[in-house]
Amino acid sequence: MNRETPYDRGLIMTVLALLGFGLIMVFSASTVVSAELYGSQTSIFTRQLLFVLIGLVGLMVSMNIDYHFYQKGAVIYSLLLLSLALLLYLLVAPESGGVQRWIRLGPANFQPSELAKLAVILLTSFYLVTRKEEFHSFRRGLLPYLAVVGAIVLLVLLEPDLGTAASIALTALFLLFLGGLRYRYLLGLVLAAVPVLYFLVVRVPYRLDRFLAFLYPDRDPYGMGYQIRQSLIAVGSGGWSGLGYAQGKQKLSFLPEPHTDFIFAVVGEELGLLGCCTVVVLFGLFFWRAARISVRADSPFGTYLGLGIACMVILQAFVNMSMVVSLLPTKGLPLPFVSVGGSSMIMTMTAVGILLNISSHARGHTTPRNGIHD
Numbered sequence: 001m002n003r004e005t006p007y008d009r010g011l012i013m014t015v016l017a018l019l020g021f022g023l024i025m026v027f028s029a030s031t032v033v034s035a036e037l038y039g040s041q042t043s044i045f046t047r048q049l050l051f052v053l054i055g056l057v058g059l060m061v062s063m064n065i066d067y068h069f070y071q072k073g074a075v076i077y078s079l080l081l082l083s084l085a086l087l088l089y090l091l092v093a094p095e096s097g098g099v100q101r102w103i104r105l106g107p108a109n110f111q112p113s114e115l116a117k118l119a120v121i122l123l124t125s126f127y128l129v130t131r132k133e134e135f136h137s138f139r140r141g142l143l144p145y146l147a148v149v150g151a152i153v154l155l156v157l158l159e160p161d162l163g164t165a166a167s168i169a170l171t172a173l174f175l176l177f178l179g180g181l182r183y184r185y186l187l188g189l190v191l192a193a194v195p196v197l198y199f200l201v202v203r204v205p206y207r208l209d210r211f212l213a214f215l216y217p218d219r220d221p222y223g224m225g226y227q228i229r230q231s232l233i234a235v236g237s238g239g240w241s242g243l244g245y246a247q248g249k250q251k252l253s254f255l256p257e258p259h260t261d262f263i264f265a266v267v268g269e270e271l272g273l274l275g276c277c278t279v280v281v282l283f284g285l286f287f288w289r290a291a292r293i294s295v296r297a298d299s300p301f302g303t304y305l306g307l308g309i310a311c312m313v314i315l316q317a318f319v320n321m322s323m324v325v326s327l328l329p330t331k332g333l334p335l336p337f338v339s340v341g342g343s344s345m346i347m348t349m350t351a352v353g354i355l356l357n358i359s360s361h362a363r364g365h366t367t368p369r370n371g372i373h374d
Contacts (some may be wrong), residue, residue: 007063008359009288009311013102015337015352018282019052022263022338028246029266030259030340044259044340051342055349067361070354071301076119080148083119086112087155101159102343111343113156113164116173118351119170120149121308124172128179129301135181141186162200162207163331168314169193174311175304212328227262230255235268235276240270260333264324276321279338282316286310290355296362306358309351369373 020100020217023045030044038044046109064160069075090112091102102109127135127145134141149172156165177186209224216224217232234250237243248269251258267275287310313336320335321329336348 007356014285017335028264029251048340051345055345057344058350058354062350063356067357070122076122079119083116114343114347115150120168124175125301128304156291163333164350171311210329227256227325227330231265234265238269238272240272242270245270259340262320287314293359297358298361302358
């Protein structure tokens with residue numbers, strides 16, 4: 001390979017656009033909450049800016065590591081063991097807000113489930129390349145894989161975090177489908193998930209309330225339907241062009257978590273339908289560039305790995321934006337690159353760096369003088 005390595009310019013520009021847009025909206029959405037929690041209107045924004053900078057460092061490091069390095073069994077199993085160990089530690093870690101999702105690291109928190117997302121993508125890509133034929137045997141191939149992924153999903157569920165657990169499971173299922181897993185196995189996995197989801201939603205009161213609020217948002221507007229109702233008010237009041245940047249009213253203690261889960265609602269109120277469409281288009285561009293990189297990868301492992309990362313990001317974005325406009329029940333998943341979340345930002349940016357490294361090994365590329373290709 002040439003000393004000057006080409007990276008996908010389209011993906012770089014799209015990610016930078018999302019990051020810039022996210023910082024602008026976090027500044028607007030977080031001022032009131034930041035003042036209430038920390039006594040300064042800029043504290044949350046400053047922390048998010050720091051996370052973006054750390055994420056960019058992670059991106060630059062991972063984009064310069066040959067992605068074939070991750071295809072080694074020792075690397076993948078070490079990452080899996082680390083993820084499992086951190087998730088197990090959460091079972092005895094102190095609770096924060098009634099859940100056990102974060103490990104305290106000095107002034108910051110780390111969410112192990114974000115690392116687990118990438119670990120499962122790497123494991124699935126590795127299995128589909130090295131043990132693809134064994135997947136046709138449930139006992140010898142699929143069962144050991146499901147045991148490992150199932151353990152990770154179960155530990156994330158125990159935090160509890162149904163949204164992230166479902167995201168991990170769906171991304172793995174997507175890769176198994178692309179890898180040619182027999183349809184009877186895929187159908188079996190889907191059917192087996194139905195009673196599990198019933199138990200996790202219908203039998204858990206607060207999740208059932210969220211689901212009922214999704215079906216009947218006006219039945220209890222000041223109780224279980226409050227969050228989605230305030231979100232719809234924010235989006236609806238924005239109209240075509242919005243009320244103007246920083247002019248939103250719902251973030252003034254009406255809209256819950258305006259800088260994290262519901263930042264897309266702030267976009268809708270302040271920038272209107274045009275602002276929302278801009279975000280959707282940017283994520284569409286991200287998926288297009290990521291898929292383009294993946295299908296041009298120089299190995300099947302690179303293809304699966306790239307598509308897994310693309311699915312992880314787009315699935316999370318789809319769920320977040322759909323939740324805000326009541327197309328899905330409310331769930332605490334951040335909007336990638338945009339909403340506040342340190343662990344999510346750093347791990348997502350690191351994953352993008354892996355995508356960029358895959359692009360540098362694309363089949364049939366030529367290396368231009370500036371080291372970047374279209």
